[in-house]
Structures are given as structure tokens and as C-alpha cells.
Amino acid sequence: MNPPDLAQIWVYLAQKPLTGLTLTLCAYVAGDWLYEKSGRNPLLNPVPIAIMLIAGLLWTTGIPYKDYFEGAQFVHFLLGPATVALAVPLYQQLETLKSSGPALLIGILIGSGTAAGCAYGFAYLGGASIQTLLSIAPKSVTAPIAMGISEQLGGLPSLTAVFVILTGITGAVLGPLVLNLTRIRDWRARGLAMGVAAHGLGTSRAFQVNAVAGAFAGLAMGLNGLATAILIPLIFALVF
């Protein structure tokens, strides 16, 4: 009897959904391990690490993204239910929302418009293509919502996910510096800005610094998601 041919086993395994799913979880665990090892250095966010590990492996082995996604789609699918689940933290912060009055809502609405406007405007000035513009507009919104908006607009959800992650890292790393430079002395304003412009990564950074800032960031992230999901597609439907 011949020993099993490794290449054949590989071809067989590469087509199995189990392989893509296992690869996704293992790469994320590896990324998370590195992140913890580095003392939670925001530059070593587990998501870009996992993405680079998987993309690198697929690229070297020549496995098409489509085959990988056969398995990874089981993780991807959970984005929908996770978006619905965002209603829970939003509800838990209801009292904070009420106590700050209309300032909070106006602040989030203006922030939401500024974040999307800056994304679109800066990319437009730089000469971006229409697909890139549509994909980058919702970049400050938390990933599951941003990808939904992008799909609705006719952008590329997977490209949007990349922009969202890069935005979150930028905000978490450089945001506090900007807030110091602009001399913002109100924790609520600092948190709100981080949540609006840099979603979950900005929020987790705000929580590390101050509890009030963290609560406002979380609330801002949720409401910004809702506001952007309603406003951007409407604006695009009216303008274009």
C-alpha cells in the first residue's frame, strides 16, 4: 500500500469548510495572544494580525478566498445577530442617555455627519474611485453596520471592513493625542468623539482611560451606527 499523498490530503482538506473555520479561529487566537503579550498595545490589534496571517497563508498556498470563505462564512454570518444584540448595551445605557439631554444626541448627529463627510470628502479630494468612495463613507461605524451600509450603497463590504479596522486603530492610537492638542477638558466630549469616529476600538481605548469617557463612547458608537445607517443611504438616494 502506498503512503497517503500529502498533496492529495491537502487538496481534500482545503475544500472542507472545517479548514476555513479552524483557520479563522486559530489565527484570531494567535493574534489575541500577541496582543496580550504586548500588554494590549493598540498597534498589535488581534484583527489585523489574524487577517494578515490568513491572507498570507492563502496567498502562499494558492487557495482562493472563495474556498476559504466556504468555512469562514459561519463566523461571518454571526455579524447579523451581533448587530441586533447591540440593542442590549444601548438599552443598558438608557439612563446615561437621558441625563445628558439633547446635547448628546446633537453631538452624535453632528459627529456622525462629520466622520462620514470627512471620510468621503478627503478620499474624494485625493482622487478616489467611486467604488472606494462608497466603501469608505461608513468607515467610522462599527463593522457589522458599516458593511451593511456599504453593501446597500453598492460599495464592497470586504473593503469597508478593512477601512473600518484601519480607522479604529488610527483613532485608538492617535485620538487621545488630538484631544490633548485641542485641549478638550470634558470626559464626556472626549469619549463621545472616540466612539463616533473610531467605533469599538476607540471605545475600548476610552474605557481604559476613564469610565465616563468609556460610557459615552459606547453610547456614541451605538447611536452613530444607527444614525449613519439611516442617514448615509438616504443622503445618497437623494443626491445621486
Added chain:
Amino acid sequence: MIIRYLALILICQLAGETVQVATDIPVPGPVIGMAILFTGLLIKRGLPQGLDTTAGGLLRHLALLFVPAGVGVMLHVPRLADEWWPVFLAIVPGTLFAIAITALIMERLGRSTLRDEDKV
């Protein structure tokens, strides 16, 4: 993770997707589902412990959920190479500008309700 609350979350999403398809409004189905669940919580005036646990379970590893889509970056390498300048402009100065403007406006708007414990 409690199955009945997972079912509830899926029902909200399904309802949201149905509303989206039926009315053709430009808001993602899961976002409508989130609004439905939020409205339900407001009406019920209380968060069941099991729903908190189930939602927490889904959200604790939210970051993991966008790895598969993020790997799609490998399909976009030529685009990113071509358009690195507008992408950089939108992501780095764009995000930081949005943070500064939002914080300045919120600080101005919140001046009358600023408590001592909110001061830096």
C-alpha cells in the same frame, strides 16, 4: 448562550430583513432588527438576564466576526496599491479631524450640564 434568547435575536433579525425587503428602505436588515429589539426592551421595561448573557456572548468577540470579511483585503490589493493616497487621507487625517470637531462641538454643547466628575 441561551437558545431561546438566541432565537429571539434571530427572530428580530429575520423581522428586520423582512421589513427591509418589503419596504425597500435603505437601512440594513440587522439594523432594523436592532431597532425592533431595542423598542421591545423599552416596552418591556427590563432586560432579561438570559438576553444580557446571550448578547454579551455575541458581542464579547465582535472583533473576531469581521476577520473573514477582512481577509477579503487580498482581493483588493491592486485597488489599495492604486489608491493608497486617497485611502490614507480619509483614514488618518479624516478620522483625526472628525475626532477633533466632534469633541469641540460636544464640549461646547455640554458646557451647561458639566459636572465636576466629568472634568479632566
